[in-house]
Amino acid sequence: MASITQDMRYRLSLIRFAEKYGVSKTAIKYKTNRQYIYRWKRRYDGTIESLRDRSRRPHHHPNQHTPEEIKLIQDMRRRNPHSGLVVFWVKLMQRGYKRSIPGLYRFLKKQGILAQKLPNPKYIPKPYEQMKYPGQRIQVDVKFVPACCLVNNAKGKKFYQYTAIDEYSRWRYVEAF
Template sequence: MASISQDMRFRLSLIQYADKYGVSKAARKYKTNRQYIYRWKNRYDGSWDSLRDRSRRPHSHPNQHTDAEIKLIRNMRRRNPHTGLVVFWVKLRQRGYTRSITGLYRLLKRQGMTPEKLPHPKYIPKPYEQMSYPGQRVQIDVKVVPSSCLVNEDKGQKFYQYTAIDEYSRWRYVETFQEQSTYSSAVFLGHLLQRFPMPIECVQTDNGTEFTKRFTSPKDTTPTRFQRVLESHGIRHKLIRPFTPRHNGKVERSHRKDNERFYASHTFYPFEDFSKQLKVYNRRDYNQFPMRPLGWKSPQTVLDEFIQYGVTYV
């Protein structure tokens, strides 16, 4: 229901007083003229809407669209129900339409002929493949250490955190480097193979130059140093789809947690100090920390139970 304004209440009070004491007394009491009272008495039919101000909008305009133009627009809209404003206006101009695009927009909105928006296709994600045992697939990624964590002489330099996380147990291995290159990736992979207690079948990475030459040198088929280490150990290298970091979601999520739990409250000087603090954090606050996807077990517990008893967390 539309709201009742103060002017409408004033008019109703004016009419009721005039009916009781006369128009002349009502005009003197309410400080208005008799014509105003007679006009609203004649218009009043007992409803609030009759006391509402009427629209002052003109019924016609010398520059309004002609019937022929409206017919052309209706026919064009019927044939092109989903066409946007600009394309629709250009098509009309090709058929003799001379009005501006703003004038066309106002007419379309007034006549209810705005384009019909097609529903966006619903994204249905594919079910993620669940791993059955440790080492079946390991995700590897590189994180640039926030510059705000570096102090003194190391301020302005770049440190890198290499991270590998087993998809089955969520067990994680991290290492720090002062450069991001295929050489650093190969060194990290060699240390990972020594630390992880089970054989690794597949390593999944993004398409960074520290892992592959897929986009930097597509014609060069020679493997990088990182890929040669994988081949020498018979490990399959899986590259995720470009620009979709969610496919490496477990390691990306762990990096986000590192920002919240570690980097937000730590500073490092020098590089050896950063490396030591990161190792302590990863061992104590990640591999030993209970996780809901693991049934509130820690990654180290899940890995140890599988190796010792073949116990799964699902």
């Protein structure tokens, strides 16, 4: 990297002052502790890049997956690319996997090997059969008639409206029962 940060410049000036006047005077002037100065003096190898911040990310975790578990997961995913998380986990458990579902999910997500979703099948509409004569196909519909639509002596009774439509002639017949 070509950029030099303010922290890197600060550390360089701190080291140069410490070489000239000593660590104790440097600690007083820069309002820091001696251990900090010794740490950067130890790390400094003459290049400005050695004063750059390093990653704080841990190198390993005590509960990370073992190489055997990783191989088992990768082999199973190769054989079952479309299995959902729980089904996949159960298949792994049958082969000796001992970890939880969330742990497996985090590992699969980190590795980028989550289940591949199958594409939806293309919809193919059925061809509409044209009618050749009246009465060949009839559509029937039944509706409840609400009380607010009833008048005179029909009030207090229940009515259903039956509608029949002939698809060939579009002739409609409506009756209430």
